[in-house]
Amino acid sequence: MTTMQKIHVTVNGKSHAREVEARLTLADFLRHELHLGGTHVGCEHGVCGVCTVLINGQSARSCLTLAVQADGANVTTVEGLRNRETGQLHPIQQAFVDAHGLQCGFCTPGFVMTTLELLGENPDPSDDEIKDALGGNLCRCTGYQSILESVRLAASRLQTTQSA
Amino acid sequence: MAIEIPTLPEQLPTSAPRFVGKEVNRIEDPALVSGTVEFIDNLSLPGMLHCAILRSPHPHARVIKVDTRAAAALEGVEAVLTGEDVGRWCAPAFTAPEGWGSYCMAVDKVRFVGEPVAAVAATSRYLAEDALELIQVEYELLTPVANPDEAMAPGAPLLFEERGTNVIQSREYTWGEIDRVFADADRVVSRKFRWNRVGANPTETFGCICQWDLADNSLTCRGAYQTPRFMGLGRAASLKLPANKVRIITHAQGGGFGGKGGPRGTDIAALLSRKADGRPVKYIEDRMEYLLAGGGQSWDRYYDAALALQADGTVTGFKVRLVDDQGAGAEGYGTISAAKPLAAFTGNYRIEAASYDLTLVATNRAPTYPYRGYGPPPHNLVLESLMDIAARELAVDPAELRRRNYIRPEQFPYTVPSGNEYDSGNYAAVLDRVLEMADYRALREAQAKARAEGRLVGIGVVSTVEPGVFDWNAYATVGVPGVGVPEGVKVAVDVLGNVTVAVGFNLQGQGQFTVAAQVVADYLGVDMNAVKVATASTDVAMPHFGQGGSRLGVAVTGAILGACEKLKQTFCLLVAHLMHTGPEQVELMNGRLQLKGAPEHGMSIAEVAGVMLARSDLLPPGMEPCPEATFVWTAPNRNLPDDQGRCRSYLTAANATHIAQIEIDRHTGQVKILGYFIVDDCGTRLNPASVEGQLQGGVAQGVGAALFEEYVYDPQAQPLVTTFVDYLIPTIHEVPMTTKDHLVTPSPFAPLGAKGCGEGAIHTTPATLMCAINDALSPLGLEILETPASPHRLWKLLHGHGAA
Numbered sequence: 001m002t003t004m005q006k007i008h009v010t011v012n013g014k015s016h017a018r019e020v021e022a023r024l025t026l027a028d029f030l031r032h033e034l035h036l037g038g039t040h041v042g043c044e045h046g047v048c049g050v051c052t053v054l055i056n057g058q059s060a061r062s063c064l065t066l067a068v069q070a071d072g073a074n075v076t077t078v079e080g081l082r083n084r085e086t087g088q089l090h091p092i093q094q095a096f097v098d099a100h101g102l103q104c105g106f107c108t109p110g111f112v113m114t115t116l117e118l119l120g121e122n123p124d125p126s127d128d129e130i131k132d133a134l135g136g137n138l139c140r141c142t143g144y145q146s147i148l149e150s151v152r153l154a155a156s157r158l159q160t161t162q163s164a
Numbered sequence: 165m166a167i168e169i170p171t172l173p174e175q176l177p178t179s180a181p182r183f184v185g186k187e188v189n190r191i192e193d194p195a196l197v198s199g200t201v202e203f204i205d206n207l208s209l210p211g212m213l214h215c216a217i218l219r220s221p222h223p224h225a226r227v228i229k230v231d232t233r234a235a236a237a238l239e240g241v242e243a244v245l246t247g248e249d250v251g252r253w254c255a256p257a258f259t260a261p262e263g264w265g266s267y268c269m270a271v272d273k274v275r276f277v278g279e280p281v282a283a284v285a286a287t288s289r290y291l292a293e294d295a296l297e298l299i300q301v302e303y304e305l306l307t308p309v310a311n312p313d314e315a316m317a318p319g320a321p322l323l324f325e326e327r328g329t330n331v332i333q334s335r336e337y338t339w340g341e342i343d344r345v346f347a348d349a350d351r352v353v354s355r356k357f358r359w360n361r362v363g364a365n366p367t368e369t370f371g372c373i374c375q376w377d378l379a380d381n382s383l384t385c386r387g388a389y390q391t392p393r394f395m396g397l398g399r400a401a402s403l404k405l406p407a408n409k410v411r412i413i414t415h416a417q418g419g420g421f422g423g424k425g426g427p428r429g430t431d432i433a434a435l436l437s438r439k440a441d442g443r444p445v446k447y448i449e450d451r452m453e454y455l456l457a458g459g460g461q462s463w464d465r466y467y468d469a470a471l472a473l474q475a476d477g478t479v480t481g482f483k484v485r486l487v488d489d490q491g492a493g494a495e496g497y498g499t500i501s502a503a504k505p506l507a508a509f510t511g512n513y514r515i516e517a518a519s520y521d522l523t524l525v526a527t528n529r530a531p532t533y534p535y536r537g538y539g540p541p542p543h544n545l546v547l548e549s550l551m552d553i554a555a556r557e558l559a560v561d562p563a564e565l566r567r568r569n570y571i572r573p574e575q576f577p578y579t580v581p582s583g584n585e586y587d588s589g590n591y592a593a594v595l596d597r598v599l600e601m602a603d604y605r606a607l608r609e610a611q612a613k614a615r616a617e618g619r620l621v622g623i624g625v626v627s628t629v630e631p632g633v634f635d636w637n638a639y640a641t642v643g644v645p646g647v648g649v650p651e652g653v654k655v656a657v658d659v660l661g662n663v664t665v666a667v668g669f670n671l672q673g674q675g676q677f678t679v680a681a682q683v684v685a686d687y688l689g690v691d692m693n694a695v696k697v698a699t700a701s702t703d704v705a706m707p708h709f710g711q712g713g714s715r716l717g718v719a720v721t722g723a724i725l726g727a728c729e730k731l732k733q734t735f736c737l738l739v740a741h742l743m744h745t746g747p748e749q750v751e752l753m754n755g756r757l758q759l760k761g762a763p764e765h766g767m768s769i770a771e772v773a774g775v776m777l778a779r780s781d782l783l784p785p786g787m788e789p790c791p792e793a794t795f796v797w798t799a800p801n802r803n804l805p806d807d808q809g810r811c812r813s814y815l816t817a818a819n820a821t822h823i824a825q826i827e828i829d830r831h832t833g834q835v836k837i838l839g840y841f842i843v844d845d846c847g848t849r850l851n852p853a854s855v856e857g858q859l860q861g862g863v864a865q866g867v868g869a870a871l872f873e874e875y876v877y878d879p880q881a882q883p884l885v886t887t888f889v890d891y892l893i894p895t896i897h898e899v900p901m902t903t904k905d906h907l908v909t910p911s912p913f914a915p916l917g918a919k920g921c922g923e924g925a926i927h928t929t930p931a932t933l934m935c936a937i938n939d940a941l942s943p944l945g946l947e948i949l950e951t952p953a954s955p956h957r958l959w960k961l962l963h964g965h966g967a968a
Contacts, residue, residue, distance in 0.1 A: 023290065037206035038199015040418065042367045043451040047888035050367050078199035093197040097189055100853040103861065104673030105196025106367045106418025112197060131896045138888070140367050140419050141673045143860030144896040146853075 007071040011036065012080030020067045026060075027051045029067035030077060038078040038109050042138070049137035052110040053077050059117045078109035081116070091161065092116055092154040101150030103141030110137050115151050123159055125151070167795070169725045169915050173848060176686050176916075177732070177752040183682035183692055184916065187853040190678040191692065192671055201671070204371040204387050204415045205448050212373065213242050213285040213440055215433050215447040216292035218299050219457060220274035220281050223310075223528035223881035224321065225303040227270050230282050234298035240287040241295045243439035245432060247271040247281065253435065257427065258401050259494035260643040264324060264332050264526065266493055268402060268431035273306070275323050275492035276530045277883055278457030280428060285436040285445045308881040312466065312487045312525040323492060323526045332494055332524040333642060337506070337808050339581035340517030345481035346472045353554045354470035358950040359542040361489075361875035362868065363460035364535045365893060368418020370426035370458060371448040374433040378442045382409035383434050389414040390424035391710045392668060396702045402431055412702040416671040420711055421865070422534035423459030423496065424672070455886050459496055461875050462535035464489035465542050471550040477560055479513055479569050484546065485521040491529040498532030499524050499642040504539035507631035507638050507814045509582035511547050512591045513569040518581045524642075528881040536865060537923040538713065540628070541930050545951070548626045548931040549938065556942060562935070563599060563625045566821075567592055570627070577912075583810025584631065584638075586817035587911045587919070589845060591627060594907055595821050598843035599625075601905055602823045607839070611825075615943060620828040621838070622940025626932040627821040630846070631814030632920015633799050634713025638813035640805045647804055651719035652706025652796035655684060655727040659777055661755075661770030663688055663695045665724060668708025669716065670699040674922055675854040676716050682851060683721050683916070687728040688769055689755020707796050714920030717850060718816065719797055722915035726795030734793070735772045741784040742767075742775070800913065816911045816919035820844035822932040824900075828940050833959030835871055835937060840900035842928075845907040846921035847914065856904060859925045864899040866929020871952050872898070 003022045008015065011034060018033060025044075030036045030053070039062055042050030046064040053062045054076040081090035089097065092115050102108045111134065118125060118133040125133070130151045139147060170176055173184045195201045232244045250269045257265030269280040282299050286292035309315045309323065315330035323330055346352060372387030383405060389395045392412040400407040417424055426449060433447040449458055465488050472481035488502045502522055509518055555562040570591040571578050578586045598604075607623055614621040631638075636646035654666040665680050681695040700706075706723075710716065732752045739757040740747040743765065751760050758766025767775075773791035775782055780789055805811035825839040842859060849855045872892035876884040885891045910917025930951065937953050946961055 021290070031205070032208075036199075037203070040199075040203065040368065041205070042369075042418075043888050045451065045887055045889070048367060048451075048893075078197075082198055089194060089197060093194075096197050097193040100187075100190070100857055102193060102196055103675070103857055104366065104368070104417065104419040104671070105192070105201060106203065108197055109199045134896050136895075138367060138893050138895060140365060140421070140865070140893065141861045142857055143862070143864035143899050143902075145860045145899075145901050146857060148896070148901065 005068045007068055009070050009073060009075055011075045012077060022066065022068055024067045025063055026065040026067050026070050027062035030062060036077050036079050040106050040109060042107065049114065050107050050110045052113045052137065054113055054117060059114050078112055081112065091157045095154035095157060096150040099146055099150040099153045101142065101147045107137060107139045111139070111147055115154060119155055119158055124155060167726050167729045169722055171912060171915065172910060172917050178686050178689060178754055181686045184686045184850055185848065188678065188682060188692065188851060190675050191681050192675065192677050201416045203368060203418055204373065207373060207386065209373060209444040212444045212446055213287060214289040214292050215283055215285050215436055215445050216289060216296050217280045217432060218282040218296045219278045220270065221277060222274055222303055222305060223277050223308040224275060224306040226273045226306060227281060227301065228304055229302040231300040232282060235284055235295040238295045238298060240291040241284055242287070242443065243285040243436045245269065245283040245435050245439060249435060249439070253404065254402050254431065255404060257495040258398065260497065260499055260639070261333055261494065262643060263327060264494035266495055268428040276457065276528055278453070278530060280432060283432045283436060285440050308528040310877065310879055310881040311527060312489050315525045315527050323528065330526045332490055332499065332526055334523045336519065336521040338519045339808060342481055342483060342517040342519045345517045346483070349472035349480060350475040351473045351554070351557065352470055353550050353557060355550065355553065355949055357467040357469065357546050357549065359463055359465040359545065360951055361461050361464040362535065362873045363462050363875065364421035364423050365460055365891070366419025366421055366424065369449040369451060369454045370424060370429055372426060372430050372433055373444050373446045374430060374437050375444040376434055376438040376442050381405065384411045384413065385430050385434065386413040386415060387426065387430065388417040388424055390417065390420045390672065391712055393702050393708055395425050395427065398427055399430055399434070403434060408703065414670040414699060420672045421536040422538065425459060451888065452886050455891055456883060457530050459533035461491065461530050462498065462501060462532050463542050464491070464529065464532060467546050469546045469550060471554055473554055477558055477565050477568050479515050480517065482510055482515050482518045482547065487523045487525060489527050489529060490524050491527060491531040493526055493531050496531045496533030500639045500644065501534060501539035503639050503641045505543040506582040506641065506809050507584045508540060508580065508629040508817065510580050511544065512566065512571060512627045512629055512819060514571050515581065529877055536862070537926045540927045541869060544628050544927050545931040545934055548935055552935045552938065563595060563604065566625070566627050567595055583805065584814055585812045586629060587815065587913050588909045589817060589819045590907065590909055591819055594819060594843050594845055595627065597905055597907065598821045598823055598841050601843065601903060602839065602841040604823065607825055620830060620940040622826050622936040622938065624824045624932040624936030624939060625821065626928055626935055628819065628924065628928045630714060630818040630920060630924035630927055632714040632816035632818055633718050633814055633914065634715050635799055635802045635813050637802055637805055637811045641809040647802050648798040649709050649715070650707040650796045650798050651723050652708050652794060653720065653723040653727055654706060654792060654794045655724060655731060656792035657688065657731065657769050657773040659770060659774040661690055661694060661768060663690055665695065665697045666700045667697060667720060668700055668705035669710035672711050674711065674717065674858065675851060676720055678854070679717050679850050680720055680724055683724045684728065687725065706794050714923045718914050718918050718920055721850065721918060722797035723795050725915050726797055727793040730793035730795060731791065735769065737784060738772060738775065738787065739767055742782060816847065816914050818844065818846035818919040818921055818924050820924050820928050822928045824932045824936040826933065826936040826940060828937065828958060830962055833955035833962060835953060835958070837900040840902040842902050842904045843906060844924060845909050846924065847908060847910045847919040848917040849906070849908065850916065850918050855921050858922045859904060860902060862923065862925025863902055863929045864894050866926045867899055867933065868894045869951060870930040870933040872954060874952050
């Protein structure tokens with residue numbers, strides 16, 4: 001029950017060595033051990049997608065992942081997106097602001113992380129591809145229309161940046 | 165001097181509004197997308213403990229013994245709470261009507277699965293949950309009451325024995341000559357409807373951190389509170405503290421939609437803090453607790469309703485009999501949601517008489533709480549479905565039947581039979597616009613073609629009125645006293661011309677901080693980024709209510725305008741004094757106090773604030789050095805209800821017509837939404853992007869209620885839905901991307917002409933989809949009158965396996 005394990009996790013480029021209980025979820029580890037509160041928790045049974053982070057570049061439910069499973073991994077959370085020097089938002093974050101892709105904002109970090117993965121793999125997704133990617137993230141406020149628009153906007157801005 | 169609140173944006177002291185009415189970016193959003201907003205679970209306090217709650221597995225049972233010795237002995241457990249403590253220290257929840265509330269934790273018996281029976285505070289949540297497993301509870305099982313029929317049967321087991329009945333309230337309202345219009349009717353259509361339980365389910369569950377100060381016996385509660393002062397009053401009553409010794413600090417919330425506040429969780433965390441020598445105790449409700457027993461189940465209803473019509477399609481009467489399963493008592497104000505339809509009982513129509521026979525019943529299901537819309541979504545489903553059935557019987561197009569019965573533009577302000585006054589609207593123009601936008605004729609042609617191919621394609625055209633800006637008088641019928649809902653702010657200008665607006669609520673998603681910044685920036689002529697909106701805790705905030713009742717955008721606008729008017733009057737006095745002229749010679753325009761007719765002579769608001777704060781020698785005798793003003797707004801011209809519940813309750817009446825085109829898959833029973841069109845009119849749109857967001861979000865929740873979401877209970881009142889695998893929130897695949905347009909008929913009574921707009925879509929979407937589904941089924945002679953029209957229910961109906 002209280003077996004402690006040593007883990008070494010790199011989060012947003014910074015490495016952390018910690019001793020944690022084997023049962024500690026990655027979400028709780030990020031939120032309460034590393035004080036990275038941007039990864040929210042909505043259902044703790046893997047349905048809502050609010051807690052989505054990237055583990056070695058792949059989206060994952062941090063509520064269904066144990067911290068010990070992330071031993072040796074590279075984890076990216078929403079805190080890793082903004083420019084550290086200037087505070088400037090990542091183009092995906094800015095697109096969500098500009099296209100009103102959020103209301104309460106609780107699910108937003110999960111959507112942003114899923115979008116980051118999507119646009120990394122598929123810079124010019126169709127609407128159906130966007131919906132497929134975001135189908136595992138619940139939003140109770142927006143009705144998704146403005147989220148779809150945010151992802152389209154982010155994709156077009158990122159493409160412009162890359163081709164410039 | 166009287167305070168005049170501008171009723172149109174053009175009346176603001178600016179040559180042209182720069183922010184009001186524009187799709188400005190929300191000031192809330194940069195922090196939200198960055199993940200830096202302090203939702204309650206992001207906060208830790210020194211010495212903080214974590215609470216876990218043991219909940220009843222039985223729907224109805226006497227609690228014989230709770231043995232917590234092993235839990236208390238576990239290392240890391242600092243306090244354990246049982247019903248014995250609660251019975252000694254607390255009072256049951258106040259309810260409306262009175263006398264149907266429970267303690268925060270079962271004291272003698274449990275009345276629903278999930279009711280708290282014990283709680284633990286430990287050094288981690290993991291440990292606290294370990295400790296729960298060590299608690300032994302001995303129950304004596306009682307026969308559960310699973311539904312209203314059982315609850316009202318002679319000799320039924322009683323939930324609240326001292327009441328002598330399970331009927332919380334039963335009364336009938338009669339408005340107009342209802343018997344005569346039904347006797348004289350050429351046609352009467354009637355049906356029974358069943359609306360199954362749905363609920364809010366914000367992505368963030370409830371959470372709080374409570375700290376009991378043992379020295380002065382006061383309590384501080386930080387948490388996700390939708391209506392801070394109201395919540396504080398409730399805690400004071402249940403914890404037997406003076407109200408001014410309960411301080412609520414509300415945090416940003418991950419959605420609310422009605423039930424955000426957690427009175428039981430707050431009381432339990434507070435009492436654990438009291439037992440743990442005043443250490444702060446955090447309670448974060450988990451999703452399974454929320455689905456089981458959180459403030460998130462609503463509208464469990466059985467309807468029997470009838471419409472009276474003349475041969476030409478004129479609707480003359482509407483009779484509704486409602487039996488509402490309130491669950492285990494009235495602690496969540498579910499009673500109110502049955503009273504709300506009085507504010508728009510007869511919808512968009514000139515119906516001369518109506519009646520409402522209302523029975524609110526206690527059962528061993530979880531108590532019901534508010535959910536967005538607060539009652540009208542099921543009511544509108546009933547009215548609009550009957551309109552469609554009447555149209556089919558009369559062989560009239562359903563859009564045309566509605567048009568014939570609409571209240572006409574020249575009839576506003578219009579008093580409906582149930583008493584409320586609608587401020588303004590043009591329903592036929594809204595209908596025309598949506599019919600044109602959807603190309604309704606083409607939709608009907610496509611439907612005819614699809615039907616010829618054997619496909620089940622249906623179209624729903626539904627109109628509703630959204631009562632906006634709630635008032636307590638709307639709920640006097642169930643025992644909530646009062647007229648008026650104060651919403652107060654403080655507007656402060658500093659020497660550099662920055663403006664701070666202090667409000668009594670916090671972020672929940674609707675964007676009211678942005679609206680506040682837009683309004684104050686246009687009034688005082690500053691940039692939006694010079695405006696800070698801050699939440700005051702209840703001990704220092706002005707009287708307020710916060711989010712609820714499609715009201716806050718309008719109410720906070722009114723409060724800010726009132727405070728700005730007061731500031732302007734003071735500033736004019738000061739500037740007139742400095743310029744040796746009369747205050748009537750000075751005006752505020754574009755952020756400057758200037759001489760009328762000679763605008764080059766004037767001062768900026770920053771200069772005025774600077775003189776006030778730093779040059780007392782220049783002030784007129786007796787003037788306070790205070791460039792700040794408070795104002796508490798409440799809707800004007802409200803009144804007490806008469807003996808039939810009639811009063812001017814909701815200030816504004818927005819309206820909308822939705823059109824849905826759907827197809828049912830015969831083989832799976834699944835409904836596919838082929839097209840969805842919305843035209844609405846909520847008066848002045850303060851931030852059009854936010855209004856659209858409210859509409860689309862309401863559509864999503866309406867899709868859930870009509871097609872997917874349901875709190876299922878078995879015949880022993882055991883809940884069968886406890887995870888998001890069972891309670892189906894619509895995803896991006898299920899929610900239609902809607903085509904929208906709008907009309908603007910400003911409210912003549914509301915600040916800047918804006919009408920409440922947060923609930924209209926959930927009022928309309930369920931009815932629209934159900935009407936479309938029944939339109940699709942009509943060639944088969946089938947009908948579905950129960951929500952949700954899930955694939956399972958529709959498949960059974962289509963394949964003849966009993967009534968749906």
